[in-house]
Amino acid sequence: MSARRKKEWFDNEAFWRELYPYMFPEKRFTDATAQIGQVLDLTKPKGKAVLDLCCGPGRWSIPLAQQGFSVTGVDRTKFLLNAARTRAKAAEVKIEWVRADMRDFLRPDSFDLALSMLTSFGYFDRKDEDRLVLRNMFVNLKAGGVCMIDVAGKEQLARVYQPTTSDTLPNGDILVQRHRIADAWSRIHNEWILVRKGRTRSFSFHHTIYSAQELRDRLADAGFEQIKVYGSLDGDEYGPNPQRLIVVGRKA
Numbered sequence: 001m002s003a004r005r006k007k008e009w010f011d012n013e014a015f016w017r018e019l020y021p022y023m024f025p026e027k028r029f030t031d032a033t034a035q036i037g038q039v040l041d042l043t044k045p046k047g048k049a050v051l052d053l054c055c056g057p058g059r060w061s062i063p064l065a066q067q068g069f070s071v072t073g074v075d076r077t078k079f080l081l082n083a084a085r086t087r088a089k090a091a092e093v094k095i096e097w098v099r100a101d102m103r104d105f106l107r108p109d110s111f112d113l114a115l116s117m118l119t120s121f122g123y124f125d126r127k128d129e130d131r132l133v134l135r136n137m138f139v140n141l142k143a144g145g146v147c148m149i150d151v152a153g154k155e156q157l158a159r160v161y162q163p164t165t166s167d168t169l170p171n172g173d174i175l176v177q178r179h180r181i182a183d184a185w186s187r188i189h190n191e192w193i194l195v196r197k198g199r200t201r202s203f204s205f206h207h208t209i210y211s212a213q214e215l216r217d218r219l220a221d222a223g224f225e226q227i228k229v230y231g232s233l234d235g236d237e238y239g240p241n242p243q244r245l246i247v248v249g250r251k252a
């Protein structure tokens with residue numbers, strides 16, 4: 001782990017630990033297992049080596065390993081990597097877990113498929129650091145390798161944007177989310193207020209929001225070719241009502 005950088009919101013383990021029930025309910029794991037075939041249909045990797053960048057608790061890594069892929073899961077959050085290890089053990093699959101920052105993980109010409117799923121991209125204040133992440137993904141792929149980035153797209157956010165929302169979580173906690181669009185629709189600032197048994201904790205975080213064209217251009221700048229944009233893992237067109245912004249690009 002790099003000690004040279006200033007601490008940012010995603011360095012806070014408590015953020016991932018406290019919000020785990022909301023971010024990673026069991027349904028998200030079963031959904032990923034059901035959708036892994038769609039990921040493979042859209043990417044068509046030529047070999048079995050997969051990099052799951054920002055793998056979290058292994059939602060994608062584990063079903064990939066169950067299908068015979070050789071998976072390396074990279075994440076910076078110790079708590080989530082421990083959750084991933086526990087789940088992989090229960091599923092009786094072997095996965096390489098690496099604790100590293102996505103700006104630092106470099107293993108050139110090693111992977112046939114590189115994934116960045118569930119809005120794990122766009123975290124850095126400096127956009128050149130997002131570019132570095134894409135460039136690392138490109139370098140880490142073998143020739144003919146393919147990447148998939150899955151984020152909440154700007155067009156989708158503009159359509160459903162509400163300044164405040166609230167949910168009751170399966171464990172009874174209440175989660176209030178406040179959102180603020182900043183910097184001419186290039187960033188979103190979020191405050192998530194978690195109410196548990198009368199105790200309130202607040203977490204603030206912010207990230208860049210990309211339009212389809214911006215993300216496609218970024219991938220092209222990183223060296224990717226044959227870039228395709230989808231509005232869901234079903235392979236729908238990124239039309240007026242997208243569920244997600246999914247961009248797939250290939251290394252020649």
Ligand SMILES: C[S@@+](CC[C@H](N)C(=O)[O-])C[C@H]1O[C@@H](n2cnc3c(N)ncnc32)[C@H](O)[C@@H]1O
Nearest residue numbers: 010054055056059075076077101102117118120
């Ligand atoms: C929204 S979660 C997505 C997890 C996983 N991709 C999924 O689809 O379930 C974002 C993940 O990015 C990781 N992360 C955040 N900042 C990171 C960084 N700078 N380097 C590596 N991982 C990071 C977090 O620990 C978390 O696991």
